[in-house]
Amino acid sequence: MRRLWWLLPLALLASCAAGPSARPAIVVNDGEQPGQTTPATGPRPLPPLSEPKNSLMRWAPCGDEITDRLAKLTPPAELRIDCGRVSGVLDSPYAPGRGTMRMQVLRVGTGPVPLLVVNDIDGLPGTLYAVRLAMSLPPEFLTHYSLVGIDRRGTGNSDAVRCVPEEVRAKLVDLDPRSGDIEPVVDLARTAGQQCTLTLESRLPALDTWRTAADLESARVALGMAHLHAIGHGEGSRVLSVFAERYPDKVGRFVLDGLPDPNEDPVVAMVGVAEGADAAFSAFAEDCARRACELGSGARQALTEVLASNEFPLAPGVVLRGVFAALHDRQSWPALSKAIADARSGNPDGLSAFADPVIQESDALPATYDGTLVTRCNDTRGRLSTAQLAATAKDWNTRYPVFGGLIAQWLAVCSPWPVASHPVTQPQAPAAPPMVVLSTATDAVTPHSGTERAAQQLTSAVLVSWQGAGHGALGTSACATAAANAFFTEGTVPRDGTVCPP
Incomplete structure (x- = not known):
């Protein structure tokens, strides 16, 4: 059954979404074919900053589909925001080098040098994340750079993935991760995969990190930059590391904030996430007690009571996804403590609001679950049997009682999928210039141990470790933010192994 999905007759799709301009920037060949690199004997020096030349971008006021989402972030009125489009190549395995991929971009700030921002696959769309990040950086930073999210x-307003039937997605996320029963997860994942194959056709295997890295090269050309300067947040950092492997002579100044574990064994990589997620909840509980929140010193007990309640309207899987999503953003922790307190009193609204972006779709935005499912399964090489999955779920539920079962479910949902054409490699980027990797000691998404391994693997990477908690250090840790600022604006490479206080 696994192999048959990919043997269905497929027709190449070239789908477009409405944007602020009817004519997006068209990428032209500037001397290299996709995937080619210029030979080098070792790491390149950090390139100098330069302003764009021959930019193909057409910036315009953002349309309603963007401004409505921006309103929820409440950016200050003086923050200039424009929108545009970049066209890349779909590059499906069924039509290599052909097809069109149109991507939404958003520019925030007035600095002359564009700095591309790439976010997690399951987080805010990169356009919105760039605005939120701009609001947390020193104002003078935006006089040097403009952030381009x-x-x-497959996400946001870039031909977003909508392929898992609503009822199938609802059943998948409702399953109680603590039960350890993997067979229903695998069965539903098989149905989801079949429907995604029928809906996406040849686009399905083209949604992966390898081809996303090529999209960044399309963005570089469209922006008119000799070198790409960029920030990767969480799993978005992996896209930048793959870009550095594929296009080392196009790498400018890269900051990778929370680079994921590069291990190709999904169990090894994901066990760190389970451990990090539980540690992050412990950090949240300690923070809650310290600031005398609604839960006092009983955050863990309150969550246990909510999960055990037969009267609570949200299924345990939805509750855990809501809590996990809220842990990503340190600024959301006060709202999370209130949401858990409200849930203990029978009010599900707060936790539901955190979980909704993952599972609920609207005309304006897709559920992030679908794009995450397709990209993660296309990126991963390892597949486990049902018996192995059941054993892993049982073990992780014991060792990591809050989120162990939820993380184990991500191993299960990919088990029916075939291995795609370009599973994520382990980038070393030996010819790339220095890159700064930021890690966070207690990170629910990209734990420090995995980020440290990834940094060690990248030839020219230097590691700056923040001893705090949350997902990502940039804009949260003053020390890590200062190191990144000096790297971007002055070309100062921090000392490898720098440690930032909590």
């Missing part, structure tokens, strides 16, 4: 392929 990109909705990566």
Whole structure:
């Protein structure tokens, strides 16, 4: 059954979404074919800053589909925001080098040098994340750079993935991760995969990190930059590391904030996430007690009571996804403590609001679950049997009682999928210039141990470790933010192994 999905007759799709301009920037060949690199004997020096030349971008006021989402972030009125489009190549395995991928980009700030921002596949669309990040950086930073957020392929307003039937998605997320029963997860994942194959056709295997890295090269050309300067947040950092592997002579100044574990064994990589997620909840509980929140010193007990309640309207899987999503953003922790307190009193609204972006779709935005499912399964090489999955779920539920079962479910949902044409490699980027990797000691998404391994693997990477908690250090840790600022604006490479206080 696994192999048959990919043997269905497929027709190449070239789908477009409405944007602020009817004529997006058209990428032209500037001397290299996709995937080619210029030979080098070792790491390149950090390139100098330069302003764009021959930019193909057409910036315009953002349309309603963007401004409505921006309103929820409440950016200050003086923050200039414009929108545009970049066209890349779909590059499906069924039509290599052909097809069109149109991507939404958003520019925030007035600095002359564009700095691309790439976010997690399951987080805010990159356009919105760039605005939120701009609001947390020193104002003078935006006099040097303008942040250019990109909705990566299959997300946000970049031909977003909508392929899992609503009822199938609802059943998948409702399953109680603590039960350890893996067979229903695998069965539903098989149905989801079949429907995604029928809906997406040849686009399905083209939604992965390898091809997303090529989209960044399309963005570089469209922006008129000799070198790409960029920030990767969480799993978005992996896209930048793959870009550095594929296009080392196009790498400018890269900051990778929370680079994921590069291990190709999904169990090894994901066990760190389970451990990090539980540690992050413990950090949240300690923070809650310290600031005398609604839960006092009983955050863990309150969550246990909510999960055990037969009267609570949200299924345990939805509750855990809501809590996990809220842990990503340190600024959301006060709202999370209130949401858990309200849930203990029978009010599900707060937790539901955190979980809704993952599972609920609207005309304006897709559920992030679909794009995450397709990209993660296309990126991963390892597949486990049902017996192995059941054993792993049982073990992780014991060792990591809050989120162990939820993380184990991500191993299960990919088990029926075939291995795609370009599973994520382990980038070393030996010819790329220095890159700064930021890690966070207690990170629910990209734990420090995995980020440290990834940094060690990248030839020219230097590691700056923040001893705090949350997902990502940039804009949260003053020390890590200062190191990144000096790297971007002055070309100062921090000392490898720098440690920032909590």
